Amino acid sequence: AGFLGSPLAYPGFAIINMLVGFVLYIYVVIPISYWSNFYDAKKFPLISSHTFDSTGAIYNVSRILNDATFNIDMDAYNNYSKLYLSITFAIDYGLCFATLTATISHVFLFHGKTINQMWRKTTAALKEQAGDVHTRIMKRNYEQVPEWWSISILFLMTIMALICCEGFDKQLQLPWWGVLLSLTTNQQAGLNVITELIIGYLYPGKPLANVAFKTYGYISM
Known part of the structure; x- marks a missing residue:
């Protein structure tokens, strides 16, 4: 419940499905992998x-x-x-x-x-x-709320993010194109591994850039 919310908000079959997956993962897959010394x-x-x-x-x-x-x-x-x-x-x-x-x-x-x-x-x-x-x-x-309000806020936040990453180049390592790319990947389709994978392939060897990209692409959600 600490990670999935109140069990009262989900139908019974969904809770059972999660429970079965949890039992298989913790009590079957993990022990077998550990005691067989999988990858040391x-x-x-x-x-x-x-x-x-x-x-x-x-x-x-x-x-x-x-x-x-x-x-x-x-x-x-x-x-x-x-x-x-x-x-x-x-x-x-x-x-x-x-x-x-x-x-x-x-x-x-x-x-x-x-x-x-x-x-x-x-x-x-x-x-x-x-x-x-x-x-x-x-x-x-x-x-109706004027559309230029939303556009102005988006433009301002994007400029601030670009200035932040370019101004702290050594500390963040994320270039301007990384900021723009993170905006397009800010979809809640999964966990932080999506953004880590994308920037890891596009900008390898830059651990701080990886964290900065994840911040704009995932944590900002």
Whole structure:
């Protein structure tokens, strides 16, 4: 309930579905992965959000960062250790990516027909421009908020974000195009792994830029 909200707000089948998934994950997948020493899982704690080196110690990030630019020094990284996660945290990250494709597949297979019907009804209603009774009452009694208000706020916030990232180039590492890209990926389709993956491929070796991109692309939601 701490992460999913009140159980009273969801139908019974949804709660059972989440419970079954939780039991399979915690009591089946995790124990099997840990006791089979999957990816040296026994070197690290069973459940932890920390990062570790090959010896099982907490990963010393300062050993792989360039002191002047804060970029990742790949030579230092290769001489030190690969980065490891606890088995629970590693599988959790993998499931986050699996959730994205599963969500798209589920919606397409089970709700594709309904979405198509709703789309046709919406486009037909827009052509008529009549609106339902509530829309007509609102139009008669209230003035519409000028569109330039929203555009002005969007423009101002975008400029402030660009100035912030360009002005603190060394501290944030995120270039101007990263800010604009994060605006287009600010969709609540999943967790922070979406933004981490995008900027990780487009701007590798920049850990601070990754965090800044995630801030504008995900945390701002």
